[in-house]
Amino acid sequence: MDNIAPEQARSALDAADRARRQVAEEVGLPRGYWWAMAAGWLLLAVLGNVLSPWVAGIATVAFGVGHGVFASRLLDGRRRTDRLLVSASVAGRRIPLVVVGMLFGLIAVTVLAALALDADGAGHAGIWAAALVAGVVGFGGPEILRVLRRWARA
């Protein structure tokens, strides 16, 4: 230990930190989760158009419960790929909150987009708004989550 120069120690610490950050980059949710969410988004919008409001409401609640049951294991962000399991200390405990917050934000965007399209006279405004947001979720979900994580320092 005596023959280790401080510079050597510092670069070793940097290397260890770099390795940890590389693993932290793996925090997130699997691609399949985002596409399933996008499909659910669109399906709920279609059901909302073709079913009576209370049946559509039940479908929405069922979707929320299904999400809670099936995705709860994924929401900690430690299983983005099947190539590693990120440790709980690296993933942190705020990922589920960030994901749920993001979903609420996207609901708000869907409603606002539907209102705007409806005001513009578009038919099936809810479906078009959901299709737009579903596309955003499917293609950009991982990137949006990455940005939100950075903002929330999660």
Place this chain on the structure above:
Amino acid sequence: MTEARFDELIHPSTRLSLVATLAAADWAEFAFLKDRLQLSDSALSKQLTTLEEAGYVATERRLSGSRRKVRARLTSTGRDAFNGHIAALRAIVADATAPAEGPPV
């Protein structure tokens, strides 16, 4: 608090990166480690074997479809050794940056 203990086995840069990667994960697959550390199959195998012989790493072979995959994880001994090594490195850096004690001669 972790006791600072310099570990000669962990210190070489490739092995340090490997152990640091495993310390940040519950387990990692051989292919992931190979990609991240940019090592050949044989080089990574050699490093894992060295760490496994020291009791720092445990590997597990799993069948995934028709392919056999290897998972590696840090053992509690390995985690303690890594934490002790990091503490020792921090102590070296801290000693170098601390102001010298006593009046100048």
